[in-house]
Amino acid sequence: TTHFTFTKELLCRLSDIPSIKAVKMPPPKEGEVATELTELRASPVGALAIGYSGDWIAAEALLAKCDGWFSVLGGFLPKIACQLSEAALKEDTIAVKQYQERLQPIWTLFRELGSLRVVYAAVNHLGLSDAQPPRPLLPLTKIDQERVVKALEWASIL
Template sequence: MKLFTGLSAFSITPADPSGHVDTAALARLLGRIAAAGADSIGLLGSTGAYAFLSRHERQRAVEAAMECVGGRIPVIVGVGALRTDEAQALARDARKAGANGLLLAPMSYTPLTEEEVFQHISAVAQAGELPLCIYNNPSTTRFTFTDDLLARLAAVPNIAAVKMPLPADGDFEGELRRLRSRTPDGFAIGYSGDWGAADALLAGCDAWYSVVAGLLPSEALALTRAANTRNTSEARRLDESFQPLWSLFKAFGSFRVMYAIADVLGLCEAAPPRPILPLPHRERTRVKDALDRILV
């Protein structure tokens, strides 16, 4: 299994209002991803509401995932937490359950310095003893990794990849060249931000960490494979079919929209954790119309 390459599909984590994970529903969603042939599953990422779940419920989610798809598809588990010792414990839990890799964002309430983030991620990588992907998610964490910090972390044992936000200037090729010149050979550089996936893949990134693939894995995989094989016209055509959905992601946040998609498609009955409110009911028609463009 080669981690941190190709299409990594990030699932929602269905749970009741008290935060109790519906492991049967989660297993169904993950089974669809594995059956579609995605390259990996992203479990308990931002889309998976990791920050809203207790350690016990996160353990249950990982154990259910490994029981369902373990050995069929690599599973990358988000282990972010406010405290370093808690993130270390979550990393050990994931390893014990059989996870293949880890994903870590520097969560914080107090803004963190570069040295604090370096020591935090290094400590979790050591505790987890699994390949770890740095999650550079400034829109959520309010922390942006500099090239110097990424280069420093890339030299730490077990740290093998970074999940990047879309570059503000849209220059994927330039950013990839710059980061690859500062990191070891084999260090994987991938992107999140689904509306930039086609550009990122065509520029030669290693992975698309995809929100939409959590519920539409076959369709996201078709876009990934077209770009990976340099079938630019097909990649652009498929990306165009996703545009109404990308617009909804930008307007309302992909987290809210994913729960609406799951409901529209009848995949599971779940609402986002409070205080996050569901997508306004009046927008459901837009979700249905967007899906009709994709599911042809």
């Protein structure tokens, strides 16, 4: 069965509230986005715009025709996020696969270390900011910061 952070019953009740127009879904297991989206659209929740967080499932969600991607990557690398989104909207699965391969090391770090901490390390390395994560979060270790740099290099961002 599909796992929802909110129960499906609660999501259905929320869809009856006129001021609620959309829902941001957490990432399901990879390979389950289309099934979950179909299930949600077949229920009263389908009246809402349905978007997903979890950048590592973005391509899958966009190809499944979700209504939105709540992107971490787009906040600091908007060009590649737009390119991935445009390829998915055009149903260019070859280009989408290429973007996914380029971004896989970043997705791995997001899942392993937390996207917020990875973003701080990335924007610092890219010279976009010198900010540090808010306490109680700690910055990444030097070794993990080097992994972020390598992931950015792999993605052809550096």
